[in-house]
Amino acid sequence: MSDFNDKKLEKELKSFPKYKMDEDTIESMHAELMKTAEKYDQKDKRRMFMRRIAVGVTTVAAVVIVAFIALSYTGNDIADEAGDGPIEQEEGADNNAQPNAADDDEQAGEEREDEMTEDHDEAEEEAEEVPESDQDPDRVVTEKSEVIIEQLAEENYDEIAEFVHEDQGLLFSPYVNVSEDDLVFDKEEVANFNTDDTVYEWGVQDGSGHPIELTPLEYHDEHIYLNDYRFPDEVLFDEYQARGNMINNIDEFFPDAHTVEYFHAGEDDQEEAAMDYSSVNLVFEQNEQEEWKLVAIVTDRWTI
Secondary structure, three states: OOHHHHHHHHHHHHOOOOOOOOHHHHHHHHHHHHHHHHHHHHHHHHHHHHHHHHHHHHHHHHHHHHHHHHHHHHHHHHHHHHHHHHHHHHHHOOHHHOOOHHHHHHHHHHHHHHHHHHHHHHHHHHHHHOOHHHOOHHHHHHHHHHHHHHHHHOOOHHHHHHHEOOOOOEEEEOOOOOOOOOEEEOHHHHHOHHHOOOOEEEEEOOOOOOEEEEOHHHHHHHHHOOOOOOOOOEEEEOOOOOOOOOOOOHHHHOOOOEEEEEEEOOOOOHHHHHOOOEEEEEEEEEOOOOOEEEEEEEEEEOOO
8 A cells, every 4th residue: 555545544544533442442443444455455556557467468469460461561562563563564665575485485495405415416426435345345236236126127127237247248047057158248238128129049948948039028027037026035145045956056157246136935835835936146246446247147946
């Protein structure tokens, strides 16, 4: 309780007539009244304190709300200004001079294609810079074999001729037992296979002994591409397997060669497959520049 209120209350209490109460009763009543007045005064103080807190909280909340609204309006104004800029520019400039998004995408795509072409050309130049003699022969021969198999599937002998050995030419053998009697063609002759109607004698038929007399493309169909070797059952590198009664002498006839065999197992039936298998052997030897060139295409199939 404030000093002013205490003194005022004491003064009023002391003005009560004393003749009606004794001294102890007056003191007791005075003390009780002072306690009661102090309690009410504390409640008034708490009430005032809570009011001040409520006013403070309300003020802070109002400030926060005002600040949020101000920021929102400021952000919208900035966005509007940013959005209005290009529009004003478009209105003030020639429409034909403005870049189109589709044109930008097309230009970006062309730039990417140019970059990819440049990277591809650089890779080819780097590959050309490394002599084939310094590259892994297994990888080189295998990669060339894959290309040749694709060309055999399409009968593109003009493309196959690019792989043919310049000096040795290309030997064709209808069986894995290679001999000096097998036909050999130079690369120019191989390049003309698709238009060559000449009937050549490629060897003799197994069993009958009749001569194999066919044009180059007929020989291709009957003695080379007997199955789709782009999807072989097995590919062997320098592995010379004897599957029938014909002796495989490719490694003896071409001692310095690498051979890739594309094997097709034949029918699903085990007995039929034993007589229906076939394979084509691509034989490579190095030329004077130590490049691996195709020197023979040898067929393997079931024989009597």
